[in-house]
Amino acid sequence: MSLKPWREIATPHKDVLAGTFKQSEFAADITQVANGTAPAEYQDAEQFFARTYITEGMRLLLISVAQRLAGQGGDPVIQLQTAFGGGKTHTLLAVYHLASRSVPTSNLTGIPPLLDEAGIADLPEARVAVIDGIKLSPSQPRRYGKHTINTLWGELAWQLLGEAGFEQVADSDRDGTSPGKEILTDLIRQAAPCVILVDELVAFIRQLEVGKQYKAGTFDSNVSFVQALTEAMKAVPDAILLASLPESEVEAGGTMGQRALESLEKYFARVESVWKPVATEEAFEIVRRRLFENPGDRAEVEGISRQFSDYYRQHAEKFPVETQSNEYFERLCRSYPIHPEIFDRLYEDWSTLEKFQRTRGVLQYMAIVIHRLWNTDNRDALIMPGTLPLDDSNVRTKSIHYLPQGWEPVIEREIDGPHSAPADIDGHDTRFGSVQAARRTARTIFLGSAPAAANQAVRGIQTERILLGAVQPGQTVGVFEDVLKRLRDRLHYLYSEQDRYWFDTKPNLRREMESRKQNIEKGLLDDLIKQRVTRVFGRKHYFGGIHVFTPSADIPDEYGSGPRLVVLPPQAAFNRSESNPAYTQAELILYQRGDQPRQKQNRLIFLAPDFDVVNRLREQGRTFLAWDSIVTDIENGTLNQDISHLNQAKRSRDHAEQSLGQLIRETWKWLIAPVQDFVNGTPHLEWEAVQV
Template identity: 25%
Template sequence: MDPSSQLPWKPWHHVVTLREDLRTGELALNQFAADLYEVLMQSGKRPLYEDPHPFFALTYPTHNLRELAKDVALRLAGQNDKAVQQLELTYGGGKTHTLITLRHLFHDPVHLPTLPAVDEFVQHIGQTPPHARVVALCFDKLDLERGLEVRAPNGQTRRLKQPWSLLAYQLAGDAGLAQMRDDGQAEERTSAPAESVISPLLESVTQQGLSILVLIDEVMMYARGRYSQDPKGWDALIDFFQGLTQAIVKTPRCAVIASLLASDPDKNDTLGRRLQGQLYDIYRRQSESAVEPVVKEDAAEVLRRRFFTPESIRDRNAFKPHVIAALKGIQVFDDSAKGKKVENDFVQSYPFHPDLTEVFYTKWVGLDRFQKTRGVLRTFALALRDAEHWDDSPLVGPSVFLNTPAQTDLAAATRELCIYAENEDDSGHKHEWKGLLIGELECARRWQDQTIGLKHRELEQAVVATFLHSQPIGRTAKLKELTRLIGPTRPDKINLEKGLRGWAEDSHWLDDQHTDTATDATLPKEWRLGNRPNLKHMHDQAEKDIVTDVVKDRLEKEIGKLKTWFQVPPGLGVRLHLQPKQPSDIEDDGAFHFAILGPNTASEASDPSPDAVRFLTEKTGPNTPRAYPNAIVLVVPSRDGLRAVEARIKDYLAWEKVDADLGKLEATVDPARKNQLQTKLQAAKQAVPGLLRQAYCIGVTLAAHQQPVAFRLTVSGDPLFDAVKAHAEARIMDATLDVDALLPSGPYHLWHPGDTRQRVKVLVNAFAERPALPKMLRTQYLYDTLADGCVNGAFVLLLTRPDRSVRAWWRTRPDDAVMTDKDLELVLPEAATLVELDSVLLTPGRLPGLWTSDVLTVRQLYDYFQGGHSIQVDKGGGYEEPLFIPKTERATVDAAIQSAVVAGTLWLVNPPSSLWAEPIPTGVLTEAATLRLPPPAINVLELLPAALPDAWVNGQATVAAIAQALSAKNSLPLPWKTVCDAINGALQANYLEATGTWPCEIAAAAQVTLREKMAAPLKITPTVDYGQKPAYHTQIAIAEIELATHEVQDLADVIPELTTLQATHAFPMRLFVRIECGDGTKELSEDLRTQVNAMLEKVQKSWQLKK
């Protein structure tokens, strides 16, 4: 079954039929190049042009061509003045075809064939064309040395050299030659004839009843050569044309039609254009505006008549359903492709896509060597002949320029187009379009094959369409122009855009000035295939030259640049190692080590590389295993991530090379290209650190079962170590342990059965040695845990000094230096004997179960430390467990009691002794003695007679009496210091005064007498003048009292309340403060007074101590 029968449209070649001579190859491509001279001479070589019948069968009478024929006919009939006409055509634009048309119309009008084209000309002229003697000056055939053979009216031929000779001979034979000479000889004259010579010659012909039509073709072909041979010969030619045009204008029924351009583009150089300008000046003086017989709107009909059978193109209405089918695909990409006008345009152009012919007639005509209509005819003849066998498009579009689907070479038509483009002048640079297109088509096919919904070679069509739109160099195709050309085969829009985007990304020759403006979600707005490789192509070529060692060197440098990211936050005590070369570069010392290994250790999750494992298990080699393998965590790159980084580094290095290469061409590189390169260079450079971070995502360490384990990390912008620490498989502990975890009953099995003591250093190092234990981030955490255990009584710490003396800690915290001492031992309380006991522990609340009341007997204390004693302590949640109290000898306990009493933290009572803040005499510290908290301070008012009458006799009392009375009042002998402090306070407050030596020891207390002190009344500056208002003083309420220093603070605390009360009730209030320094027996030194005054000035500058 024909695959095309499954399509929702008919391929163009199922609607219109190629001419058999084109299909079989009988129509030679050189037949598209018309030759006026052969027609003139009727040589029989080109019957297609020489015979009017086949010629008019293929000729399309365009509007402008019919107008030209009408103007010429009327001139030859003597009905208008348009004697001189100039054809305005580019190379291959149909100028010679136009001249041949005029020759056939007026040479023998009576015998013109009966054909539609001839009828159109005759009807447009409005009469039978007049018979004329047609003369042709075919300058492309005129040789400067040998001249050109031409035919006289009588059929004879003669070879002549001068253009005016050719004219005269064709008009009147030898008589014409003789008429232009003074001597009447039928020979050539060397000088150009003037108008006065040419006009009689023309009249001699018109007098015979004939009109004269002079056709001039390819003037510049001859003019260039004549000028090069002899510049004066060029002047003669100019004179000839001047005289000819003047004579033609003056002579009725004469016309000249001139085509000045040369079919050889090489003649259109600077000299050619100057000479051409001089010729134009001559013809413009005599002619109307230039005529362009064939315009782009005529292209489709010209092509149809030349390529397809008349029967298949006769009914244009039959094209409409096929046009509608094609537009249905185009309208998906272009909303403007709707409406009757668009439909009519496509019908007029069918089967050719109008946008395709538009490209040739608006862009390719700008190529020096592309010969417009002739070039289009040749190109499409090649394309249609081949594409008919496989093209399934509804219109003749860019697909016809593709080769057979199985072929990777270029189609013949496309190769010819490449030749035109490659020979385009561009500052001496030749463009290798053939190889370029082969590569681009291959890239398009790759994306075509992997993109669904593209079944009609749409991406290959896009390459061809872009190539066509990119001519001449510098032109571009808008995105809509591409999709309109591709659209007729109805590709899926999303998949087409995906494929185009892929081609744009991989293309080596698409201009990246346009493709770089696109994003992942958009396509480039403009497309251009350049004559120079794009930056991507240069990059890909540079990338091939980059060796692996260079990539590895750059990779190591890039890893070093991530030092900040690899850095461990300060304060953790972790030692960082960046890319160590061998295991011995990482110390085996029990400290926590964090290593970033090099690329050679790349691993994957659950698959650590052997090179990485060596760093965990070896110290210096396979025979020296690492002692502390649990104190190391490694991070290595993943294999996939490393490949991605290496690829990106290679990419970056390639861009650097491109940058260097372009730097050598500084003068020829445009700024936009430099900016593109810098953008790509920076993007590649900036991508490396991010990819490198993503690559370093594999943590490697020893698992609890002592086997290496690799695990994937979740990396971010935060320090890498944070991700490692947070991963469960790293088993990093960043906190102190529970004290119970270090006990023999704990989960870590740190104690051998029956052991009651071990060195602290051994226990701490166990966490670095044994993979089954957590990895302690900081060994300080272990020391802190042990110290905490010592403080709460779970452990006893013993340190044997070099002199064999021993220090012990229990329920107290040793300093850091002690904790890290290598000789420090950890002993379980039930197996320990304390050789020293901190006296602070004896105070209430420090030891559980020791103080059951306010009084503790020394015997109870002895029992508490007798050994083998434990108490139940609450562990929370209603759970209790025993706490063992280490054994302590009585002497050690006594020393602790002695220290506590002397330090004033405990009060010892063993009647009649009462001791506090003083040494305990020998013999007083017995089992019957009791310990209490220090006695409270005695208020000085309690020493006055009113409060202590039993001690006072006749207004005086001895210190001994005061002490006895106070002890009796408290039912307990008071410490001598407590009594002394109370008396000193009363003396300082001026409540009492003493006679005798004070202070004194308790033995001399009976010799010191105390009396109440009668102080003078306090003088207060009156608030108002008593003399004026004697009653005022009685209206003031006064509160006076002596305050202890701590009570002044209490007063400050209630001041806000007093001021609030004053504000509420609006009464005046003044504060008077009096400070006395000294006891009245010794004057205060000047130095002390200065110091006190400095302090008082901080309150108020005028406040000073005065004598």
Template identity: 25%
Template sequence: MKTLCQACTPRQSVFDDNTRDDVLEITDLIQNRIDPNEFFNENFATEGMKLLVETAFKRFHGKNASGLIKLTQSMGGGKTHNMIALALLAKYPQVRNKVLGDMFKESYIGEVKVVGFTGRESDAEFGIWGAIAEQLGKKEQFKDYYSPLQAPGQTAWINLLKGEPLLILLDEIPPYLENAKSKAIGDSNLSVVTITALANLFNALGKKELSNVCVVISDLKATYESGSEQLQSTFKELEGEVSRSALNIEPVGTNSDDVYNILRKRLFEKIPSNEDIIEIANAFKDKVSEAKQMGYTNMSPEQIFIGIKDSYPFHPSLKDLYARFKENQGFQQTRGLIRLMRVIVSQIYTNGKADKKYIINPYDMDLNDTNMLGQIKTIKPSLANAISHDIQANGKGIAEAIDNEMDDSNMSDLSKIILVSSLADVPNAILGLTESEIIGYLTEPEKDITRIKKSLQEYTLKAWYINSTDNGKLYFQNTKNMIAELNTLVESYDNDAAKKELRVFLEDKFKPSNNTCYQNVKVFPAIDEIKLEQDKVTLVLFEPNAKGMD
């Protein structure tokens, strides 16, 4: 059975720190800074992307009623990425054939003109309409709308855009509109004028003259869904205009295997044959079956087999665990997951783990690496103390300290899988895993299942920030648990203070009640403090001999 190192070859870009955070924008497309062949070598065509392309090309042929497409997904969910993919396929017919095969073999459409605008270009001198006109080579046609800036009407848009098939991309519009509010135009402002201009554009798309023009816009609401109520209301009018006529497309399917396909294509240049993958899936199935027979997990061996076939080289648990925290405020969904898994892949191929492992697990992360630790803290900052005390901190974390003593990795593995299951930071989030789920996720070929269970039981008695839900799911929180409080209490007492507290406690517990056995009690007395009385029995409580009994 092939290990990861034998079966999969990562792309060189995985190990290049300079490309890890490389994010393409519409500006890169407009300025021809994107190599289409290189782009598609590392990018998977999701069903959402194919639907986007199919819908747009129907429009270019004049066969689609809707000329406005809205890409719906939260931040980092693939909206800009899919816009760029569509634009490259529109601009380069030869690439179109290579990527999509026979999908458009009957199409007579050659190169499609592409223009675009990103709201990050907040200083656009002549507004969105001026930028579009300039890219079309028709800047002068809109000269009457530049000084002062005013919204082109529906007819003006038709006259500007009619003719050959045309693709218009509008990305990151909310930050542009927010900034435009500060630019006064008469009694109004640039934000209001821009909203009017775009509303007129969207209405113009319904006219026959623009039946081959397609506009793709990113979801305004999704971009700022976590913003203030006042900020959201700013875009309500434009969002309403979009929603009236737009076709909604989700770039990355939340209930599909898109996430695995994207990661595979982006991070690896070679993966093994189906026969090799099935062999690995069967090995995991057999091990989970063994764990189930021992009563350690309720996980289905068949589901693990099917899951690994679909998700290889990633463990199928990745999809469920990622779904929990992908909605966290500020987390960039698909982009954020690619960034996270890129670091994990780089680590396991650099530190030698890929020579021994058969699959990439969500817990295969080295939190002593500042880059990795920084990414996890960004997802859920409140768990910083839990990580440093209970998991990994250059040899001082509870889990890694025990693993170092035992020459094992069970403690670290189970602590990290619990950590990943605890990263959700939204209302009513699912947190934690049951003991059955933890053991099921950690079970793999050549791993002693009994040691996993023993390690889990030991870990829950030592970790300070681990807690349990009512249904038995273990998760990390940002407040100390009872074990931590007891440790803190013990550490707050020196020997004298502890003896004083204990003396009071024992005097109360052993206080004579009916005087039948003894009448006096002495707790931890010095020998010369013991005064015997002829007609009374005295109970004397001494400290245990630290050296034991001779």
């Protein structure tokens, strides 16, 4: 069964296909929705829920909101606290549309079964107030008709009950002092059933310098308002407050942001119920709904996923253990047409970067990737780590946007692009080029290792995960294993340690090795090759003697205990030409012992190197000597490098030494022996050559 390309099964949304999507639209804006100015996919309740996957956390929260508005329990205050892009604002929008009831709940995808679970037959329409800390200014009052509103509590009262509500807090708004709990309780009770949605509260309060009076009040008066509001919510059974707070002090921003976050967390913690963030598995469906109009026919999706699952099981020793379970087959189905490994790397690794906004970041990144792949007629069965078109300027720019400086030249030279080393490797070996093995492997390593910090104890991505991200069913795993070794031996910014590989913006020691290799003295190289050839034969043999690169004068001319094997040096290589250097050198030794004629000529046979392999042998010898000198210099302090570079140099030296030994056996493979014929009564020397 052939693998059908993802583009023939799944259909992206029109804005993704056309590249007309606006990245800002991935960032939901609750104030725009409240003002009626948001894009249709957020403004229209039916469209919003049609594209929204109700996660487990959102399901529990919406049930709690519905129960609260119906007066059947539920939490009075819910704090939404996750990392950037974790879905806080999107969840606030879901609550907004559920509570405002602009359309019947029966028209909202996923809501009827949720209300059934909550035991609510008729959800009451609620007033909704939206307090957006980014849109409000401590020094710039808002005007509503003849009224000037300065504070958060003035804004809240106006949104809930208009002029009548504002009159209840007018004095506190004018003075910048927090209204008491009782006033807020009365206000909320009159507005109930009601929902108060507070977004980016820290962004507002961190602007209030401690000890300074603003039109919006002081730092302390605003914190006191939050305390009174959270307490008031408990007293009104059909009112609920949802507030979003940043997850970390870094996201809170600066000293004042951290202080504001600490103060708000202290008061919210008294009554709040913390919302459950989006799980990686749930992100599959969130991304699919937003990016794909139709993710594909279920039968076709299962068919492709089954082929991948079966392939992983057929090569179980090559892939991560989790791929062997039926659960991984289900993951393949749920994430189609995107491979689960992309989600795992983005959510587990890239989400640790300060700029990367989890679900929002994944949406933005994958929208650009899918647009590029669609327009270049990508024919992969799944969108995999190895599929990422890092040669595209938009994809590359988005990738390095989240990373420290220095990645662009690394991507262009060593990962992807027409002039990159992987492209060159693919272009010069049809085994690799037919499946773009080098480029797919390099892309996979980049996605799995670029976010890693230099000070991490364990860096890089394991070979099994590289194969998982690069290989498709029907392809030969060994091809990708071979190209991984080729990349390791060639790239200057690729590191490896044991079974892990990673890219870095700092060059590895390969450039130092290449420089040293050019300066290896010929005598040093000749001595190394002679030493290693001698080592191959050892001491146990049936010859009268083995003479490695030995001058003719030093090869005995006697019968001895058996024939003597003369191992010819690299410059006396065997080839098929008439002027065969091996025959020339062997004939000289056969006839002469130094300046004297040789008498026992029939006691010599010769082993000659292969002409076509000698240059590779010399190159490998230089490589070994270069790595060996680097290890020595690091160990004695002449070359200042850390322990990871020392380990890399040792591994490279050992690998070069192993390859050198293999090449020596491949090089000395021509056994040649003299044969004497008589032509017209005159002795004539001939040579017999046998490959061993």
